[in-house]
Amino acid sequence: MTIETVAPTDTPTRTPTPTSTGRRRRGWAAIIVVLVIWSTQRAGVNLPDLINPRGWGQVRSFFAAMVRPDLSPDFLRLTVEETAVTLSYALLGTALSVAIGILGGPLLSERLWRPLAGEPTTRARWGWRLARFTFAVPRSMHEVVFGLILLNILGLDPLVAVLAIGVPFGAVTAKVFSELIDEVPSDAERAMRAAGAGRLTAMIFGVVPTALGDLLSYAFYRFECAIRSAAVLGIVGAGGLGFQLALSFQSLRYDQMWTLLWALIAVGGMADWWSSSVRRRRSDSGPDLSAGEGASHSLERDPFLVASAAGGALMIPVAWWWLDLSLSSLWSPRTRRLGAELAGDAWPPQVGPGGWRSLIADAADTVALAMLALALAWTFASALAFLAARRKRVPGGPALLPGRTLSWLSRFVLLIARSVPPPVWALLAVFVFLPGLWPGVVALAIYQFGVLGRLEGEVVENLDDRPGRALRAAGASRSGAIAYATLPAVSTRFVALGLYRWEVTIRDTVIVGVVGAAGLGQRISEQTSSFDYQGILASIAVLVVLTVAADIASAAIRRTLR
Amino acid sequence: MLRLDAVTVRYTPGGVAAVDNLHLTVEPGERVALVGPSGAGKSSILAVANGLMLPSSGTAEVFGVDTAALSRREHRATRRRIGTVHQDFALVGSLRVIHNVAAGRLGTWGPLRALRSLVRPTDRDEIHAVLERVGIPEKLWYRTDQLSGGQQQRVAIARVLFQQPDLLLADEPVSSLDPTRSKSVLDVLVEACEADPARALITSIHDAPLALSHFTRIVGLRDGQTVFDEPTRVVTPEMLDRLYAFEDTPFDP
Numbered sequence: 079m080t081i082e083t084v085a086p087t088d089t090p091t092r093t094p095t096p097t098s099t100g101r102r103r104r105g106w107a108a109i110i111v112v113l114v115i116w117s118t119q120r121a122g123v124n125l126p127d128l129i130n131p132r133g134w135g136q137v138r139s140f141f142a143a144m145v146r147p148d149l150s151p152d153f154l155r156l157t158v159e160e161t162a163v164t165l166s167y168a169l170l171g172t173a174l175s176v177a178i179g180i181l182g183g184p185l186l187s188e189r190l191w192r193p194l195a196g197e198p199t200t201r202a203r204w205g206w207r208l209a210r211f212t213f214a215v216p217r218s219m220h221e222v223v224f225g226l227i228l229l230n231i232l233g234l235d236p237l238v239a240v241l242a243i244g245v246p247f248g249a250v251t252a253k254v255f256s257e258l259i260d261e262v263p264s265d266a267e268r269a270m271r272a273a274g275a276g277r278l279t280a281m282i283f284g285v286v287p288t289a290l291g292d293l294l295s296y297a298f299y300r301f302e303c304a305i306r307s308a309a310v311l312g313i314v315g316a317g318g319l320g321f322q323l324a325l326s327f328q329s330l331r332y333d334q335m336w337t338l339l340w341a342l343i344a345v346g347g348m349a350d351w352w353s354s355s356v357r358r359r360r361s362d363s364g365p366d367l368s369a370g371e372g373a374s375h376s377l378e379r380d381p382f383l384v385a386s387a388a389g390g391a392l393m394i395p396v397a398w399w400w401l402d403l404s405l406s407s408l409w410s411p412r413t414r415r416l417g418a419e420l421a422g423d424a425w426p427p428q429v430g431p432g433g434w435r436s437l438i439a440d441a442a443d444t445v446a447l448a449m450l451a452l453a454l455a456w457t458f459a460s461a462l463a464f465l466a467a468r469r470k471r472v473p474g475g476p477a478l479l480p481g482r483t484l485s486w487l488s489r490f491v492l493l494i495a496r497s498v499p500p501p502v503w504a505l506l507a508v509f510v511f512l513p514g515l516w517p518g519v520v521a522l523a524i525y526q527f528g529v530l531g532r533l534e535g536e537v538v539e540n541l542d543d544r545p546g547r548a549l550r551a552a553g554a555s556r557s558g559a560i561a562y563a564t565l566p567a568v569s570t571r572f573v574a575l576g577l578y579r580w581e582v583t584i585r586d587t588v589i590v591g592v593v594g595a596a597g598l599g600q601r602i603s604e605q606t607s608s609f610d611y612q613g614i615l616a617s618i619a620v621l622v623v624l625t626v627a628a629d630i631a632s633a634a635i636r637r638t639l640r
Numbered sequence: 641m642l643r644l645d646a647v648t649v650r651y652t653p654g655g656v657a658a659v660d661n662l663h664l665t666v667e668p669g670e671r672v673a674l675v676g677p678s679g680a681g682k683s684s685i686l687a688v689a690n691g692l693m694l695p696s697s698g699t700a701e702v703f704g705v706d707t708a709a710l711s712r713r714e715h716r717a718t719r720r721r722i723g724t725v726h727q728d729f730a731l732v733g734s735l736r737v738i739h740n741v742a743a744g745r746l747g748t749w750g751p752l753r754a755l756r757s758l759v760r761p762t763d764r765d766e767i768h769a770v771l772e773r774v775g776i777p778e779k780l781w782y783r784t785d786q787l788s789g790g791q792q793q794r795v796a797i798a799r800v801l802f803q804q805p806d807l808l809l810a811d812e813p814v815s816s817l818d819p820t821r822s823k824s825v826l827d828v829l830v831e832a833c834e835a836d837p838a839r840a841l842i843t844s845i846h847d848a849p850l851a852l853s854h855f856t857r858i859v860g861l862r863d864g865q866t867v868f869d870e871p872t873r874v875v876t877p878e879m880l881d882r883l884y885a886f887e888d889t890p891f892d893p
Contacts, residue, residue, distance in 0.1 A: 195694045266743075269730035272690045273803055274720030274747025279754045283743050287734045287758070 103638040114453050117446035121515035128516055133509035136330075140506060143332035147340055154337070156322065161341045164318035166397035167236070167311065168304035168349075171243025173394050175304075176297045178248025183255025183293070184281050185209050189264065194271050217249035218581075218625035220588040221307045223618060225314050226606055231416045236401040237408065239316040243304050254296055258289040294387055298353035301390070305349050309342055309499045310589050320499060327505060339498055346497040354536065356386055423611040430605070430613035437601075441620050443515060444597035447590075448583040448628075450519045455526035455583075456576040462488050462527075463534035463572070464560060489535070496528025504590040518590040518597065526583055530575060537571045538564070570639050577632040584628045588621070598624075641807060641840045642666040642689055647698035649684045649864075658684040660864035661698070666840050668806075671833055673851040673872075674844040676861035677884055682844035683727060684864070686809045689842065690724045691715070702807065720747035723805030725813040725829075729796040733785030737776075740784050740795050741767045744803030763802075770798045773828050775821070789816040797825060801832055808833055810843040814850065822847065826854045848880040 122128055184190050186209050191202040198206075216224075225242035232238050259281070267284030271277065312320020319338050326334040359380055407413055429437050466488040504521035511517045546563035550556070591599010598621050605613040642665070649659040659681040666672055674682040687693040688700050691707060699706050702718055710718060723744070731740045738761045745763075746754060761767075764780075771777045774794040779787060784795060793816045800808065810829060814822035826843075833841040845851050851858055851872075858875045860867040860883045867883060868875070 195692055265726065265728055265730040266732045268692060269724065269726050270743055270746050272692050272719055272724060273722065273744065274716050276716065276751065278751045279746050279749055282751055282754045283739070283746055283758070284732055287732055291734070
């Protein structure tokens with residue numbers, strides 16, 4: 079039979095012709111170039127006005143302390159304890175985000191709102207939109223913003239960090255899970271509904287088991303991000319390694335800072351390794367209908383994946399016990415009172431002194447900061463990704479990429495760039511740059527460089543390297559082979575990754591803002607210290623709008639890349 | 641039991657009709673074989689019958705009521721009584737066989753019961769017995785995507801047996817099976833239908849001898865229209881041959 083039982087329920091969309099896609103792509107490219115030029119002008123390019131030459135001494139002594147951290151027994155013990163705290167925040171935050179993701183994912187999926195046959199009703203359409211919107215707001219708020227709000231309500235409670243990580247990450251996880259759910263072939267779920275099963279029941283039985291493996295591997299990636307977040311949250315006062323870092327910085331004890339930073343780098347490196355191993359194993363697997371018995375390499379059969387999932391789950395109660403976490407403060411009268419007070423103080427939002435003009439200027443600063451940071455990070459990361467990619471064992475002939483030592487070294491540089499929390503980079507940048515956009519740009523650029531370099535390195539690793547090796551074997555130089563075989567294959571993926579980080583970078587301007595590096599982040603941190611809650615709410619609202627706009631724009635550009 | 645009245649199905653508005661102004665009535669106790677070349681509209685008729693597709697025009701009545709007029713709850717109650725063996729099996733590959741068979745009763749389960757059953761499967765003995773009827777009891781705990789195509793087809797049939805529907809629909813349920821297995825699987829479906837005089841079976845099938853040996857009535861289809869609709873005893877092998885042979889005419893020079 080050529081006709082399928084499943085009706086094409088998607089409304090037919092206009093397929094863009096190649097030329098219109100190309101034109102649109104060139105249009106977007108022009109817009110991005112203009113934005114970068116505008117951002118550079120806004121940040122200023124006249125070096126003598128920007129650099130403070132006397133600050134170099136501080137930066138030099140900071141990096142000199144890298145090789146002689148404070149290894150006194152007392153401080154080492156403190157470091158180990160605080161590392162456990164940061165890890166526990168990250169683990170419990172991730173667990174919460176996965177729970178929110180599992181509950182929210184089906185709700186956000188298009189599939190839940192679709193009738194078995196025919197078009198969705200108006201009510202279903204609006205229900206779906208409402209669900210998307212409800213999750214879009216926490217998604218576009220940074221963990222630090224949640225942290226600052228919760229610190230005001232809960233005080234110095236480990237719950238602050240767990241919730242500040244878990245809620246926004248949960249909103250992201252729910253969105254990703256909903257996309258995974260919508261990608262699962264629909265035949266089994268539709269068959270169950272055709273036999274009378276309810277929507278949710280059919281989803282639990284027919285869709286979730288298939289999507290769960292990918293969700294779990296995504297959870298490991300989230301854990302890796304959560305460790306970096308937990309460190310930053312510490313700096314704004316939530317305890318753990320970040321908090322100690324801030325204390326050591328205030329007394330300019332660089333040796334102590336490096337003890338803490340090495341701990342952070344070690345933990346971050348291990349989490350990165352764990353999460354990328356899990357993802358690599360998942361991508362190797364996947365059920366294969368055509369294969370015979372024992373061919374599929376499933377989640378439940380791979381001992382490493384089983385041990386990873388079980389180990390992660392077992393650590394949850396340990397982390398809970400270590401933090402001495404208690405949920406009772408969530409509904410204590412004090413929390414309720416402070417929460418109500420905060421809500422009363424913050425509503426209605428107000429633009430505050432300086433009026434719209436200053437708010438808009440800060441918003442423009444935020445956009446410029448993110449644009450420049452991302453442009454710099456993307457350029458350097460794309461160059462280094464080829465060096466950093468893990469080497470495959472080649473059977474013989476000239477290698478496409480340079481040697482292993484260089485690869486290890488590049489990966490180590492990237493690890494340091496993303497493991498040192500951005501506020502620390504920002505504080506260092508403040509020594510060298512005069513106040514303005516540049517300290518924030520440099521700090522965010524270094525951090526995003528570390529993250530993007532790793533993601534792009536994975537793209538190069540997953541690439542089929544045979545065309546490049548063939549060119550090498552035919553006598554092409556290394557750079558020639560990369561330019562003709564590898565670059566064309568990875569360039570669209572690189573651009574897509576850069577665009578994907580755009581939204582994240584705008585969100586992240588908050589973390590360099592809290593140390594005074596311009597934009598809405600700085601505005602929020604100033605408003606926090608003057609208890610201007612109405613102003614904070616207005617600033618957060620603008621930041622949310624910017625993030626959502628960047629999200630929509632980046633999705634639109636990425637569509638032209640396909 | 642099933643009444644299609646002037647039903648037309650188009651996959652795109654204004655496109656070719658997969659089912660064209662078709663009338664079909666099936667009474668309890670009947671076993672109807674839908675035969676005809678690929679593209680004749682067999683699958684579309686079954687999809688309209690089980691509610692996976694809405695007719696573009698005309699009405700479809702199941703158990704005496706127009707499905708379009710039903711509320712969501714009533715519609716679900718109706719669907720519970722219709723069981724389908726899908727052409728592409730519609731199984732969850734990452735689940736074990738026992739769960740895929742248990743899914744037949746999802747219509748009577750809420751979300752919580754479904755979750756609990758995924759952790760600790762219920763009705764094990766009954767599911768084992770159903771798998772025995774289709775000849776693969778030893779596969780109870782296998783992951784479904786590790787079975788061969790023929791074994792998966794029998795899991796799909798076991799699911800519908802476990803559901804115990806009043807209206808049994810099967811879209812080419814023996815396409816992946818060898819002749820001996822095909823016969824025994826159809827025996828099982830016929831047996832399930834005969835167990836209760838209120839039940840009916842509608843099957844699309846290409847195999848002419850099996851259509852003649854297992855069904856009480858045969859509907860010949862071409863281009864979405866009925867060519868003949870007769871009790872099996874008056875259908876001759878020649879009628880079936882002609883139905884398929886038609887296809888070759890355009891290829892004559």
